[in-house]
Amino acid sequence: MSKTSFRIEPIGVIRSELTSREAAPMQGDEGAPEAWLEIADRVASGLAGITVGDELIVLTWLHLGQRDVLQVHPRGRRDKPLTGVFATRSPDRPNPVGLHRVSVLEVAGQKLRVAPMEAIDGTPIVDIKPVLAPKDER
Numbered sequence: 001m002s003k004t005s006f007r008i009e010p011i012g013v014i015r016s017e018l019t020s021r022e023a024a025p026m027q028g029d030e031g032a033p034e035a036w037l038e039i040a041d042r043v044a045s046g047l048a049g050i051t052v053g054d055e056l057i058v059l060t061w062l063h064l065g066q067r068d069v070l071q072v073h074p075r076g077r078r079d080k081p082l083t084g085v086f087a088t089r090s091p092d093r094p095n096p097v098g099l100h101r102v103s104v105l106e107v108a109g110q111k112l113r114v115a116p117m118e119a120i121d122g123t124p125i126v127d128i129k130p131v132l133a134p135k136d137e138r
Helices: 041-047
Strands: 012-016 035-039 055-061 097-108 111-115 124-130
Touching: 035 041, 035 124, 055 111
Parallel strands: none
Antiparallel strands: 012 035, 012 124, 035 111, 055 097, 055 124, 097 111
């Protein structure tokens, strides 16, 4: 593999009542439901230390995103001017990485129940990171 290409392997998958892009809110704070993060066996030990109440950043691969889109009307509103995807949170972009700030509601083995999560069912999880407080040394 060259230095300019790389491979990302999912560490898990989102399990949600949301089953289509059209049904999903655009942002988590716009009515997104709870969801489960199901973590793969091979990386499950990486959940050690996560507890109820923790805030996490979940990185996902927005697998239904169009990768050839460089400009969008923000929030799908045609009355807004075309804007570059790097200035928006559009799921359609060259590398459709999703960024979701969630709270942990339950830890059940290799699964985390979190909210709010606007990603749809089946969305691959790329990584999970804690939200850091000032001067947090994690």
